[in-house]
Amino acid sequence: MKEDVLAILKESQSHVSGEKMSEQLACSRTAIWKAISQLKKEGYPIEAQRNLGYKLTDFDLLNERELALIAPEYKIHYIEQTGSTQQVAMQLLADGADTNTVVVAGTQTSGRGRLGRVWQSEKYTTVSMSMIIKPTITLQHAPKLTLVAAVAVARALSKYADVSIKWPNDILINGKKVCGILTELQADPDRIKAVIIGIGINVNNAVFDESLEDRATSLAQEAKQSIPRVNVIERVLTEWTQMYALFESDGFTVLKPLWEAYATSIGATIRVRSEQETLVCTLLGITDDGYLRVQREGGEETLIISGDIDL
Numbered sequence: 001m002k003e004d005v006l007a008i009l010k011e012s013q014s015h016v017s018g019e020k021m022s023e024q025l026a027c028s029r030t031a032i033w034k035a036i037s038q039l040k041k042e043g044y045p046i047e048a049q050r051n052l053g054y055k056l057t058d059f060d061l062l063n064e065r066e067l068a069l070i071a072p073e074y075k076i077h078y079i080e081q082t083g084s085t086q087q088v089a090m091q092l093l094a095d096g097a098d099t100n101t102v103v104v105a106g107t108q109t110s111g112r113g114r115l116g117r118v119w120q121s122e123k124y125t126t127v128s129m130s131m132i133i134k135p136t137i138t139l140q141h142a143p144k145l146t147l148v149a150a151v152a153v154a155r156a157l158s159k160y161a162d163v164s165i166k167w168p169n170d171i172l173i174n175g176k177k178v179c180g181i182l183t184e185l186q187a188d189p190d191r192i193k194a195v196i197i198g199i200g201i202n203v204n205n206a207v208f209d210e211s212l213e214d215r216a217t218s219l220a221q222e223a224k225q226s227i228p229r230v231n232v233i234e235r236v237l238t239e240w241t242q243m244y245a246l247f248e249s250d251g252f253t254v255l256k257p258l259w260e261a262y263a264t265s266i267g268a269t270i271r272v273r274s275e276q277e278t279l280v281c282t283l284l285g286i287t288d289d290g291y292l293r294v295q296r297e298g299g300e301e302t303l304i305i306s307g308d309i310d311l
């Protein structure tokens with residue numbers, strides 16, 4: 001009953017009267033009233049107005065229950081507010097968490113990027129999630145997981161706008177970053193114990209910090225409509241499940257063309273900053289190992305294993 005009432009409220013843009021719901025669900029008004037009180041107790045923001053009925057006031061519901069409904073094959077932990085979902089995932093891993101455990105935060109206050117950089121997560125408007133995966137691959141193949149995740153996220157977000165991938169871990173819309181991916185490993189010298197893939201997506205952000213203004217965008221800004229974060233998470237997990245299954249069965253070779261189809265600037269002149277050097281070169285693509293293939297100005301082909309691209 002509770003689920004049916006919730007479904008009606010979610011679908012309706014305006015108030016729905018208790019009478020209408022009781023007719024629709026062929027039950028008493030008291031049963032509706034009880035279901036509404038239970039849902040309120042569970043934290044659903046339901047407004048009751050005399051003569052009009054009930055309305056869900058928050059279109060962007062994110063809680064453990066909503067998340068459990070979208071992807072039953074994942075164990076999703078929801079935390080209202082935390083420093084970094086990567087940190088929480090690491091703790092869960094230390095406590096014995098299994099593969100396919102996912103941490104989602106309503107708000108993240110100290111999001112991390114690569115190399116100690118900061119990932120900004122505006123309150124209650126972004127997706128901050130970390131997935132624990134225990135893959136049966138050797139250490140050398142681990143960087144490809146970032147690329148598999150990038151393809152999955154790109155496919156998930158392409159429902160809302162035209163997306164592209166910037167090697168290795170950025171998803172862009174109109175040249176601006178909408179998502180960043182952070183892959184962290186726990187490994188013995190020869191064996192991966194676990195991988196934590198962190199995904200941060202700007203969903204309903206209206207404004208960005210001055211430092212990001214020209215470089216960041218959100219799905220809502222691009223799609224010109226607000227988007228429930230739970231829908232975005234559902235799409236990401238669905239695509240991840242499919243892409244990761246492909247990776248496990250057939251390896252990266254089948255995913256490479258998918259990656260390249262989303263890749264930005266193939267054939268263009270780019271600047272690559274790595275720890276060793278900054279290189280102005282032509283972007284050729286990636287290798288089967290997920291390394292960046294570039295051509296130096298003199299014509300020589302070079303592989304980049306880690307670094308940042310400036311377009």
Ligand code: BT5
Nearest residue numbers: 084085086111112113114119120129180181198199200216
């Ligand atoms: C990343 O690093 O892009 C990885 C971001 C991963 C964030 C997720 S959220 C869930 C999980 N929990 C965490 O604590 N982290 C993960 P990198 O390639 O190093 O890019 C970082 C750079 O992106 C920063 O230096 C800024 O220039 C830019 N940036 C920061 N916040 C941004 C935002 N919200 N939107 C667009 N760009 C941003």
